[in-house]
Amino acid sequence: MGLTIALSPAEAVAVLMLIALAIYVLLGGADYGAGVWDLPATGPRAAAQRNLIAQALGPVWEANHVWLIIVIVLLFTAFPAAFSAIMTTLHIPLSLMLVGVVLRGSAFTFRSYDVSDVDKHRWNRVFSIPSVITPLLLGTVIGAIATGEPGRALATSGPALWFSTWLRPFPLVVGLFALNIFAFLTAVYLTLETSDSELRDDFRLRALIAAVSLGGMAWAVYNLARIDAHQVFEGLTTSSLGPPIRYATGAFALAALVSLWLRWFHLARITAMAHVILILWGCALAQYPLLVPPKITIMSDAASPLVQKLLLWALAAGSVILLPSIYYLLSIFKGHTFLGPRAVRGDSFKQE
Amino acid sequence: MRTAAAVTPAKGLWLSLLVYSSLYLFLGLVVAVLLRRQFLASPQPDELAAAATEEGPH
Numbered sequence: 099m100g101l102t103i104a105l106s107p108a109e110a111v112a113v114l115m116l117i118a119l120a121i122y123v124l125l126g127g128a129d130y131g132a133g134v135w136d137l138p139a140t141g142p143r144a145a146a147q148r149n150l151i152a153q154a155l156g157p158v159w160e161a162n163h164v165w166l167i168i169v170i171v172l173l174f175t176a177f178p179a180a181f182s183a184i185m186t187t188l189h190i191p192l193s194l195m196l197v198g199v200v201l202r203g204s205a206f207t208f209r210s211y212d213v214s215d216v217d218k219h220r221w222n223r224v225f226s227i228p229s230v231i232t233p234l235l236l237g238t239v240i241g242a243i244a245t246g247e248p249g250r251a252l253a254t255s256g257p258a259l260w261f262s263t264w265l266r267p268f269p270l271v272v273g274l275f276a277l278n279i280f281a282f283l284t285a286v287y288l289t290l291e292t293s294d295s296e297l298r299d300d301f302r303l304r305a306l307i308a309a310v311s312l313g314g315m316a317w318a319v320y321n322l323a324r325i326d327a328h329q330v331f332e333g334l335t336t337s338s339l340g341p342p343i344r345y346a347t348g349a350f351a352l353a354a355l356v357s358l359w360l361r362w363f364h365l366a367r368i369t370a371m372a373h374v375i376l377i378l379w380g381c382a383l384a385q386y387p388l389l390v391p392p393k394i395t396i397m398s399d400a401a402s403p404l405v406q407k408l409l410l411w412a413l414a415a416g417s418v419i420l421l422p423s424i425y426y427l428l429s430i431f432k433g434h435t436f437l438g439p440r441a442v443r444g445d446s447f448k449q450e
Numbered sequence: 451m452r453t454a455a456a457v458t459p460a461k462g463l464w465l466s467l468l469v470y471s472s473l474y475l476f477l478g479l480v481v482a483v484l485l486r487r488q489f490l491a492s493p494q495p496d497e498l499a500a501a502a503t504e505e506g507p508h
Contacts, residue, residue, distance in 0.1 A: 189466075193469070197470075200473065212484060213487045252459075
């Protein structure tokens with residue numbers, strides 16, 4: 099509770115939104131990445147790769163999207179003006195994203211219930227193509243908000259079909275960046291999902307490629323932000339926390355790359371997760387206290403403090419159920435990925 | 451606030467309506483087709499009975 103004393107209720111809600119978004123990126127992001135790696139599955143182990151992806155994803159994919167729902171509900175309850183600005187000026191990419199979420203979820207379910215292999219393969223495509231497009235759009239929306247175009251468009255124009263708010267270089271590059279982040283995370287996670295060393299090396303190679311291209315994307319995003327999202331870019335350069343976060347992000351990226359190279363897959367997973375969380379916190383820090391640049395901030399837009407306090411209580415009450423459930427789910431279906439080379443001994447203990 | 455005052459300033463809402471309606475119509479049709487396929491692929495009652503007698507009671 100020390101946190102809520104130091105922060106205003108609205109800021110506390112904003113921090114919780116960021117935490118939920120970070121968990122969404124770590125869990126739901128991997129879910130999109132799984133669809134991404136389904137597409138280029140080739141070679142003698144293509145079927146094994148697809149099976150591994152489906153097995154890794156099957157039990158957890160629905161739960162992973164709880165976190166996005168939390169972020170959206172918090173946004174419209176706690177910060178209605180920001181919600182309205184985002185949902186109206188970016189409704190085209192958001193609608194397309196929603197269609198993508200619906201299609202890939204249904205296709206994943208239909209695949210399990212269809213009878214013939216040809217049809218299953220077809221559902222695979224319906225699952226993996228939106229898996230690429232949806233995170234691209236999610237990143238585009240986040241990038242578009244940072245440029246300040248949606249905020250300006252709402253203030254200046256009348257009713258419109260808004261394309262100029264998001265069809266710009268910076269948002270689209272942020273979209274590619276998000277896709278790359280998700281693909282990287284998934285490839286790293288999948289190295290721990292199999293005991294087959296060839297299959298593990300397939301995903302190790304994919305993770306290494308994704309890590310290198312992520313470095314290039316980060317460079318592109320940083321340089322485009324200077325031109326296209328300068329208000330946010332200044333936030334990153336002027337904040338005293340900016341440089342330490344940037345160096346830590348780079349350090350964790352290198353650590354992930356080195357541990358992948360040395361096949362320390364458990365360390366690779368932890369450093370990759372830390373790397374991605376730091377990217378997200380860096381972006382949030384750069385934008386703070388703006389929710390929708392150039393004008394809407396956490397302070398200016400917040401619903402009344404009573405609403406924020408009730409929200410915090412509701413979240414506290416909800417997390418009593420949500421957090422143990424998620425822990426239970428992950429410990430059942432993902433517990434095996436935490437067992438290292440010494441797992442054999444651990445298993446024999448369990449059986450005794 | 452009336453509905454007319456609350457409506458989004460974004461244009462082309464009819465297109466959204468059309469896209470979402472056809473999407474869910476399509477998904478509904480797919481569910482019907484898949485249910486039919488499952489139904490056709492599942493064993494007939496006499497086949498089930500035959501299988502049960504072969505296996506015997508557990």
